[in-house]
Amino acid sequence: SCREKGLLLGVVHPNRTKPPVTALKSALGEGRFGKIIHVSAVLRWNRNAEYFSAAAWRGTKLLDGGILFNQAIHNIDLLNWLAGPVEEVFAYGATRIHSIECEDVCACALKFRGGALGLIEAAVTIYPRNLEESLAVFGSRGTAVLGGTVLSGVKEWKFADMTEDESRQQAEIINGTPNTPGHMVVLRDFISAINDNRPPMVSGEEALKTLCLIKAIYRSMETGRPAEVHYIEGCDRP
Template sequence: MSLRYGIVGCGKIYSTHCDALLEIEGARLAAVYDTDSAAACAASERYGVPAAKTLDELFGEIDAAIVCVPSGLHAEVGIAAAKAGKHVVVEKPIDVTLDAATRLVRSCREAGVKFTCISQHRFARDIRRLRDAALGGDLGRVLQGDAYVKWYRTQAYYDSGDWRGTYALDGGGCLMNQGVHYVDMLQWVMGGIKSVQAVCRTMAHSIEVEDVAYALVEYHSGAIGLIHASTNCYPGLAERLEVHGVHGSVILEGDRVKLWQVDPVAAQQGQYGGGVMMQPTPNLHLTGVEATSEEEARPSHQWGEQHRLQLEDFTQAVADDRDPYITGEMALEPLKVILSIYESSRRGGEKVVL
């Protein structure tokens, strides 16, 4: 019997989940719900499923809820689903406060339902490969780990929803909304963040949250690094993750491995070392699959693939009665890092230990 999923919130991201469910054996989309009835009706017509008029009506038709509402409402909706006996998937971030996020995780545990927060990049093969290399010693002693999320958003973007760019519902700006996935990947690949020192500013938009953030981070291993997030960088640049060890460097840019140059012998040769012209690895996606056509080489070809893999794992976790690959406790970690960055900035760049 298929696991019946319901969508709560038919905004920008919901269709990624719906499209993914179409490809998962043992799962199906059963119903949708949105406080905006027009959005719910449009989703209903697009996917051929009922549009529930209330949350309770939705819960009566499903086994698992996918929560795609504004971030500051994730816990509220997720806890309601758990109390109704429904398994819970929430979009990133898990919520915007640690208290709310912790209550959500605890409520799901107490209700005996499965819970996960979308962290789809952890399902990309090359991200896992990079983590294995960093933590397994292939890079030698890891010295640095950096993440750059330099996006561009207009004022119209923030004006498009009354929740965008607010602390109450967005939780923050470029770091909490756009940068959260790369904060998650960075701390996961590097084995956890010990402390942060940060500066956050609002420089180009009329919003109450930050549109640029810099954070110097120290990892539990003793390595250091930088997190830079922004929505001011026209025309918007590819996200970048860099890890450097004494045996070499790995750089991921967008959905491609830009550089994987690891050689314990060559790294120690020569009297002085020197600059190296980076040689991109052509057509190598984060999935580690060689592109066979120009269409497959485009980033859009893989959009939603990791969502499918995570929802597939969650569906199987319910069937097997096990924890999903991404647990609620794991989802708390990037939130703790981001909230610590905000706290450091409020304190004038003072070091904050997590």
Template sequence: MGKELLIKFAIVGCGRIAKRHSELLGLSQIKGATLAAVCDIAEERAREFGERFGVPYYRSIDEMLQNTEVDVVSILTPSGMHAEHVITAAKYKRHIVVEKPMALTLADAEAMIKACDENNIRLFVVKQNRFNVPVVKAREALDAGRFGKLVLGTVRVRWCRDQSYYDQDNWRGTWQYDGGVLANQASHHIDMLTWFMGDVESVHARAATALVDIEAEDTAVATLKFRNGALGIIEATAATRPKDIEGSISILGAGGSVEIAGFAVNKIRTWQFGDHDLGDEQVMEKYSVNPPNVYGFGHQAYYEHVVDCLVNDTKALVDGHEGRQSLELISALYESIASNQEVKLPLEVKHSKLGRSSQ
């Protein structure tokens, strides 16, 4: 793929998150990328997106990929459908971007990785919060060893998703296609926690469905033990009322502490280290951003990363294997909730309902 070429993306799934993806690709906000086609089984949705961005629209992935020249397919359908759609697109030997979580079962995640490997294509899993400006800065501090021995990592997701949100589509909040706050809203934060703290040894989680009528949970808490001896806490709820409060991460180590808060992990609230570094005073002001919504600005940096990986044949920050690792932790949380037991990793799923039909 030559450096002068425009990489053509197609979008599968024209729901809520597709607005963000389509505007970035369709309004020339990503250098070297363009939107070439859209697809959704609901023709009105597909037509609306197609007409807005002046691209062909389809109801079938097969029809779209047989009739449109695209380099990358972005799969933005319900989580429980990701595997089916990724495997279909992989047969056409197109690179794939898939929204979080990459799947709801480890078997599906492994089938997706296998299909992409067999067709010699790249699989990119969307974890845009890793590209948030303050998160990147904190990761630089981690890589430089400034935290020293890690002690405690916590994430908090305090967002508002009321009944009208779940009523938009019949798959929302279901075990088979979506899961609850852990699999959906908090999956980015859970991924970030392990990105900073390392591999997880065991988890113990509890959950409740507090304020909405759905199959899965809207509120959950968990404690984690990491293999390096550090501990972790996950607090996640979509039952914050009347509006979002925060999406945050805290990393505490022997050498220093960082807390990144805001409603989209966008604002450095604490930045303190024992070994003073030039520029520490400016970090809180310089590396905090004020995004328009909980999606933040990370999707733009994420797509720029995908384009760079394809043009220069470089390694993806979050490929299928990295996405699977994040999913294994989410699956362990659900296994712990279902069994009311501490669950060790690697995981053997016995009780979790995630990704399974409720029938």
């Protein structure tokens, strides 16, 4: 492994760097949501036949995977990072319109170890264009809904410790924060991590958590039953 060889392993999950997402992560860390009740991630995008035919590897089990391993992996990563770890999932997946080996639509329910519930809806079957990429967190003392077609803005930002005016002003500030392309942020951080001899923004252990969750979703899709999430030892801490 990289750890045994003294190598640094980093993974690109660019959604973690978006200003609305970093603000949401901070609010969770400050306990402003109170008890987390439920969370959701929605990805309603379009990938047409030309997209899949443009490269032979797309949509294949060996080299790509379906919507879970390609497009929605970043949304699933956010749920795991913000509210995880996940204890159990129950999912349905299907290949509805594309001539590919893997799923192009998935719906999944999650049960988190902390008691919260979650939902994932992901599809690349939306007509005629990308429609929505959203993330929502609902707590006993706060609500945050991020949205847009690429998870780029704040739709709701309300907390019990803020007035309506304060909530609106903070949402406007977050929406107005410049968004450096996420891949660039992650790559710059990785270079700094090498120079500073520290873990990168998204370590190999962090990425494994998301892979373990997706594998559980696939097990549920294949069996038609709930599936426990088996995190690799050392990667199951929040």
